[in-house]
Amino acid sequence: MKLAGKTAIITGGGGGIGRSTAVRFAKEGARVAVADIDAAIGEETVSLIKRDGGEAIFIKTDVTDSDGIRALIDTTTSTFGALHILFNNAGVGNSEVRSVDLAEDEWDRVIDINLKGVFLGIKYAIPELIKAGGGAIINTSSLLGLKGQKYVSAYNASKAGVVMLTQNAALEYGKHNIRVNAIAPGVIDTPIIEHWKQNERKWPIISRANALGRIGTPDEVANAVVFLASDEASFITGATLSVDGGGLTF
Numbered sequence: 400m401k402l403a404g405k406t407a408i409i410t411g412g413g414g415g416i417g418r419s420t421a422v423r424f425a426k427e428g429a430r431v432a433v434a435d436i437d438a439a440i441g442e443e444t445v446s447l448i449k450r451d452g453g454e455a456i457f458i459k460t461d462v463t464d465s466d467g468i469r470a471l472i473d474t475t476t477s478t479f480g481a482l483h484i485l486f487n488n489a490g491v492g493n494s495e496v497r498s499v500d501l502a503e504d505e506w507d508r509v510i511d512i513n514l515k516g517v518f519l520g521i522k523y524a525i526p527e528l529i530k531a532g533g534g535a536i537i538n539t540s541s542l543l544g545l546k547g548q549k550y551v552s553a554y555n556a557s558k559a560g561v562v563m564l565t566q567n568a569a570l571e572y573g574k575h576n577i578r579v580n581a582i583a584p585g586v587i588d589t590p591i592i593e594h595w596k597q598n599e600r601k602w603p604i605i606s607r608a609n610a611l612g613r614i615g616t617p618d619e620v621a622n623a624v625v626f627l628a629s630d631e632a633s634f635i636t637g638a639t640l641s642v643d644g645g646g647l648t649f
């Protein structure tokens with residue numbers, strides 16, 4: 400097992416990519432703290448893990464709230480004894496409009512969840528990872544953090560920010576044996592893309608816009624996260640790994 404003896408926090412652990420990764424982490428031997436703003440789906444992830452004999456707890460968390468993030472980390476370490484892995488994965492899309500039509504509130508909401516949420520996770524997890532003698536952080540960026548797309552200005556900016564936060568934290572904490580990497584998923588079959596699926600004109604184009612000509616599954620992303628969290632990635636830090644079927648090169 401690749402993560403035996405490790406404790407991991409996964410934000411957005413009730414959603415598509417977060418849930419798949421939480422289940423995979425547990426199968427690889429990790430004790431998992433599932434954090435999500437939505438208690439119903441977060442608890443469901445925990446039930447799936449326990450059903451398979453894994454160890455997990457749910458902690459209701461809003462990643463934009465620093466008290467909530469501190470409580471998430473405190474509860475995880477008091478329950479499991481230490482923290483070794485943080486998957487900063489919670490995120491939202493923005494309503495698709497041109498920048499001049501994007502409400503300021505909407506900009507703030509997307510930047511707060513997608514970018515400030517990652518910053519707060521890093522800020523409060525690092526001291527615990529240092530105490531544990533090192534660890535791994537994986538942040539969820541996006542293909543749209545590496546490539547501009549019309550009508551998603553806040554999302555584009557937030558996910559590009561995640562790439563730089565990743566490099567920054569990798570540089571600041573490498574000496575403490577903490578590796579910090581990001582994943583950049585392309586179009587993955589989760590609830591976040593439901594509105595695209597409903598768009599009969601755009602979906603046939605969006606769903607094939609990569610080298611492989613299909614969308615990805617949450618499990619395909621989870622495989623990459625397990626790798627980056629594990630010792631197999633021991634010399635990889637500051638990287639952003641595309642998990643996009645070749646979407647960036649398309």
Ligand SMILES: NC(=O)c1ccc[n+]([C@@H]2O[C@H](COP(=O)([O-])OP(=O)(O)OC[C@H]3O[C@@H](n4cnc5c(N)ncnc54)[C@H](O)[C@@H]3O)[C@@H](O)[C@H]2O)c1
Binds near residue numbers: 492587589591592
């Ligand atoms: N699915 C894709 O095509 C795709 C592509 C690139 C990047 N991503 C990114 O992957 C990550 C996971 O998304 P997903 O595709 O699994 O979608 P999802 O909607 O299934 O999961 C997102 C999860 O984040 C949670 N969340 C939202 N706001 C939160 C908050 N303030 N605090 C805590 N939790 C909160 C949601 O409840 C949900 O469980 C996101 O960061 C998303 O931007 C997804």
